[in-house]
Amino acid sequence: MIVAIASGKGGTGKTTVAVNLALSLSGNVQLLDCDVEAPNVHLFLEAQPEGREVVGIPVPVVDADLCNQCGECSRLCQYNAIAVLGTGVMVFPELCHGCGGCALVCPEDAISEVMRPIGVVEESRSGSVHLVQGRLYVGEALVPPLIREVRARSCEEGVVLIDAPPGTSCSMIAAVRGSDFVVLVTEPTPFGLNDLELAVETVRVLGIPCGVVINRAGAGDDRVQEYCAAEGLEILLEIPDDRRIAEAYARGLTLVDAIPGIRPLFASLAARIEAVPPITAGYPVEKSLADVHS
Amino acid sequence: MSTRESLSASLPVAGIQAVRAHVPELVVISGKGGTGKTSVVASFAVLAEDVVVADCDVDAADLHLVLAPEILETHSFVSGHEAVIRQGDCDASGTCHEVCRYGAVIAGEGSSAFVIDPLACEGCGVCVELCPSRAIDFPERDCGEWFLSTTRMGPLVHARLGIAAENSGKLVSIVRNEARNAAAGNGCSMILVDGPPGIGCPVIAAVTGAAGVLVVTEPTVSGAHDMDRVLELAAHFQIPAAVCVNRWDINPEGAESIEARARNHGAAIVGRIRYDAAVTRAQVEGRTVVELGGDAADDIRVVWDRVQRWMEGSTFPGEEF
Numbered sequence: 001m002i003v004a005i006a007s008g009k010g011g012t013g014k015t016t017v018a019v020n021l022a023l024s025l026s027g028n029v030q031l032l033d034c035d036v037e038a039p040n041v042h043l044f045l046e047a048q049p050e051g052r053e054v055v056g057i058p059v060p061v062v063d064a065d066l067c068n069q070c071g072e073c074s075r076l077c078q079y080n081a082i083a084v085l086g087t088g089v090m091v092f093p094e095l096c097h098g099c100g101g102c103a104l105v106c107p108e109d110a111i112s113e114v115m116r117p118i119g120v121v122e123e124s125r126s127g128s129v130h131l132v133q134g135r136l137y138v139g140e141a142l143v144p145p146l147i148r149e150v151r152a153r154s155c156e157e158g159v160v161l162i163d164a165p166p167g168t169s170c171s172m173i174a175a176v177r178g179s180d181f182v183v184l185v186t187e188p189t190p191f192g193l194n195d196l197e198l199a200v201e202t203v204r205v206l207g208i209p210c211g212v213v214i215n216r217a218g219a220g221d222d223r224v225q226e227y228c229a230a231e232g233l234e235i236l237l238e239i240p241d242d243r244r245i246a247e248a249y250a251r252g253l254t255l256v257d258a259i260p261g262i263r264p265l266f267a268s269l270a271a272r273i274e275a276v277p278p279i280t281a282g283y284p285v286e287k288s289l290a291d292v293h294s
Numbered sequence: 295m296s297t298r299e300s301l302s303a304s305l306p307v308a309g310i311q312a313v314r315a316h317v318p319e320l321v322v323i324s325g326k327g328g329t330g331k332t333s334v335v336a337s338f339a340v341l342a343e344d345v346v347v348a349d350c351d352v353d354a355a356d357l358h359l360v361l362a363p364e365i366l367e368t369h370s371f372v373s374g375h376e377a378v379i380r381q382g383d384c385d386a387s388g389t390c391h392e393v394c395r396y397g398a399v400i401a402g403e404g405s406s407a408f409v410i411d412p413l414a415c416e417g418c419g420v421c422v423e424l425c426p427s428r429a430i431d432f433p434e435r436d437c438g439e440w441f442l443s444t445t446r447m448g449p450l451v452h453a454r455l456g457i458a459a460e461n462s463g464k465l466v467s468i469v470r471n472e473a474r475n476a477a478a479g480n481g482c483s484m485i486l487v488d489g490p491p492g493i494g495c496p497v498i499a500a501v502t503g504a505a506g507v508l509v510v511t512e513p514t515v516s517g518a519h520d521m522d523r524v525l526e527l528a529a530h531f532q533i534p535a536a537v538c539v540n541r542w543d544i545n546p547e548g549a550e551s552i553e554a555r556a557r558n559h560g561a562a563i564v565g566r567i568r569y570d571a572a573v574t575r576a577q578v579e580g581r582t583v584v585e586l587g588g589d590a591a592d593d594i595r596v597v598w599d600r601v602q603r604w605m606e607g608s609t610f611p612g613e614e615f
Contacts, residue, residue, distance in 0.1 A: 009354055010327010011327040037492030037494045038493070038516070038520040038523065099416065105423060138523055139530045141494055167491075169352075171492075177414065189574055189578065190580070198457070219571075250514040251514075251515065252514075
């Protein structure tokens with residue numbers, strides 16, 4: 001079963017919910033940190049490294065001896081990543097999305113592909129939690145391929161939790177797509193509500209059931225609760241607005257360790273999550289571009 | 295704080311935008327979300343004399359909630375294409391399914407052998423090209439809207455990325471371009487950009503060619519970790535960076551060490567903002583923090599003063615806060 005923890009707004013507590021939920025579930029849990037631009041789960045778990053792999057996207061390499069500058073490759077490419085210039089073909093690897101089209105349409109078979117590294121996937125273990133984390137190289141723009149690499153390393157057994165990136169665009173979709181349930185974390189403020197509405201719309205487009213966690217409950221107003229009631233959204237958990245929680249988080253402590261009173265809240269969230277029925281039967285499993293390539 | 299060279303003399307060579315940006319842009323970013331970027335930008339917009347504000351957090355835009363814009367112009371954002379199978383012409387060869395690397399071609403229902411999942415389609419066009427019965431259309435994709443608005447603080451350019459849409463970086467570039475046009479048209483002296491979280495495509499689109507970035511961070515392990523990454527990004531694109539620690543009194547030692555880290559990256563430290571319940575209250579009332587007043591408002595005024603002097607390349611009193 002795959003459960004994604006997401007939010008429209010950043011900084012609402014996705015990582016806090018993901019980590020403390022992982023520690024509250026019974027049995028082994030896989031935790032996929034798909035916020036590859038700002039991966040933070042590892043800061044809260046003392047995990048033993050188990051592996052590290054550089055991942056990338058396949059980009060074209062043109063054999064100048066075979067190429068006759070017909071231009072079929074650049075005609076197909078939607079990303080302006082390959083162009084015929086004068087007597088040669090120029091590749092702009094940082095624009096390439098790795099679709100492989102240029103190699104397929106080249107009538108001279110002059111195009112092969114090499115992996116261009118865009119980040120690393122690191123695996124580690126902390127007790128019952130198996131952490132898989134993506135880390136985008138600084139300066140790289142293309143995020144979804146690395147998220148798909150993280151997703152491709154999840155196993156089918158047990159509970160898989162996904163810490164998603166904020167927002168509602170392609171990287172959030174890449175992290176959330178194909179999960180059985182989405183936990184949307186928000187805060188009771190106008191910004192939190194606005195971005196929750198966007199996230200709910202997105203998750204509904206994806207056709208995935210969702211529930212809401214309200215963090216810093218009591219800090220703002222009641223409009224998030226009113227919205228959830230009007231939309232028939234289940235409020236799974238309310239984490240109180242408490243300076244001790246903020247201070248524990250600031251120091252990299254997990255709430256279930258630092259604040260014993262929080263444990264029952266996450267235990268009930270864990271029980272609720274364990275009762276989620278799987279819906280992913282028949283859904284396409286994420287393919288790693290590396291597998292596609294080989 | 296050492297004397298800084300004039301920022302205009304050290305403009306980054308990060309592409310054509312640097313040449314065109316006659317009006318300096320200050321881009322507020324953070325790496326980690328929720329550190330207070332939007333609250334800080336909204337307050338700066340009140341304190342500044344003549345700025346254009348650009349909300350470049352296009353997939354979770356919030357500035358409009360406190361700036362209450364009156365929309366003057368709405369433009370659609372069309373970008374890229376998406377594959378759509380014409381079921382009547384499909385002979386179920388399965389070629390599209392074989393060539394798609396994004397898992398976007400999925401089994402259809404009833405008489406449809408395959409359908410394209412628009413949420414997974416990258417718009418690469420490979421299936422369109424290779425379909426033996428030419429049964430795949432490739433229409434342009436509607437990816438959202440952008441707006442030119444007026445607010446009580448001056449012009450605002452903002453946008454809404456379509457739900458689950460791609461190309462947020464392109465939309466960010468449009469918002470910045472339109473903000474430059476608005477700044478030139480209104481004789482404004484600065485463009486304030488509310489940036490997106492993270493370090494990927496939309497952030498790169500938001501910072502390249504800017505005169506400076508202000509990193510709003512918080513004294514948490516995540517705040518420090520993600521600040522490191524955005525400061526590396528700023529260095530990568532040769533953009534001068536300043537750092538401001540929000541809610542510093544939640545973890546005073548953490549604030550100390552995060553500022554030390556920032557200095558090691560060569561960033562200027564432009565002040566600290568206290569934790570203040572008035573920040574949330576201002577949001578609930580649809581106002582900016584400085585309009586409501588309080589400890590955080592006082593601190594933001596000091597930060598704004600220092601940011602302006604930093605942008606002008608002059609010095610300000612040291613780092614004893």
